[in-house]
Amino acid sequence: MNHVSDTKARILNTARELFHGRSYADVGVKEICEFAKVQKGSFYHFFTSKQDLAMAVIDDMADDWANGFVAEAFDKKLQPLERFDYLIDAAYYWQKAAKDLEGRMPGCLFGNLALEVSTRDEVLRAKLNAVFHKASSQFHESLDEAVDLGHIAPLDTETTAQAMLAYLEGVILLAKTRNDPEVVRTLGPAIKTLRIDKTIEK
Amino acid sequence: MNENVHTLDARGLNCPLPILRTKKAIAGMQAGEVLEVTSTDPGSVKDLDAFCSQTGNEMLSSEESGGEFHFRIRKAG
Numbered sequence: 450m451n452h453v454s455d456t457k458a459r460i461l462n463t464a465r466e467l468f469h470g471r472s473y474a475d476v477g478v479k480e481i482c483e484f485a486k487v488q489k490g491s492f493y494h495f496f497t498s499k500q501d502l503a504m505a506v507i508d509d510m511a512d513d514w515a516n517g518f519v520a521e522a523f524d525k526k527l528q529p530l531e532r533f534d535y536l537i538d539a540a541y542y543w544q545k546a547a548k549d550l551e552g553r554m555p556g557c558l559f560g561n562l563a564l565e566v567s568t569r570d571e572v573l574r575a576k577l578n579a580v581f582h583k584a585s586s587q588f589h590e591s592l593d594e595a596v597d598l599g600h601i602a603p604l605d606t607e608t609t610a611q612a613m614l615a616y617l618e619g620v621i622l623l624a625k626t627r628n629d630p631e632v633v634r635t636l637g638p639a640i641k642t643l644r645i646d647k648t649i650e651k
Numbered sequence: 652m653n654e655n656v657h658t659l660d661a662r663g664l665n666c667p668l669p670i671l672r673t674k675k676a677i678a679g680m681q682a683g684e685v686l687e688v689t690s691t692d693p694g695s696v697k698d699l700d701a702f703c704s705q706t707g708n709e710m711l712s713s714e715e716s717g718g719e720f721h722f723r724i725r726k727a728g
Contacts, residue, residue, distance in 0.1 A: 451653055451685070491715060492654060516669060517665075517668060518667055521668060521671045521672070521675075522671065524675075527675075535671055535674065535675075538667065538670060538674060539667040539670075539671060540667075541667075542667040542670045542698050542701075543666055543667045545697075545701065546666040546667070546694040546697070546698060547711075549694070549697055550694070651712070
């Protein structure tokens, strides 16, 4: 890795950890630079503002997820509904590992940011909304496949996918509030049982 | 008795990928068969222990050597 991309990666990784472990508002550019061991001037070479950095952190994390556990869970070789078991396992083991290390369950970075910034920053809200939309699209595809294969009765797959995402984020929020990843393991698997029927008129 | 041994190279993967790959590998095995997993993520030690106790699969051994973690897991059944 060359020096430029190494500096940028350090800023991104540091910001990701600090935003996730604490919050967006609580962490300033000065502190990020100190933790990442970069000069403020270097920071502004890569990012125009803290908001610009947050946009890059969200992209970076979404890419990591898409190429990592999301690709692993939404593997076409798995049965469509089985993929949700893998997704819940991923959420559970991730949160558990983080709690084992830090003593606190960090929750979902996207969920944390959405709760924090949606009323104060329209640009970040829209960005997070796009991330959630992409996640529920993945759920939607698997539900369509499950219906096509006859594994589940026809239903409103698009709305059910959104309900599943809402359930998953809610379960992680509850687990974070209790600081107990076991909540994810206990409640998570029921994500597969959510069903929203087709309405006659939409 | 010759055990039918499967192997999984999870080196370089971070949590939760070693667990997901282990789960997939075990799903494709017969009961009683053994999976040997190699990983480099220190978190995988606790994760795989928890995975075994939650799924009923048996952790036959869990060792570290030279910065790598080696696990032998027997599929339940």
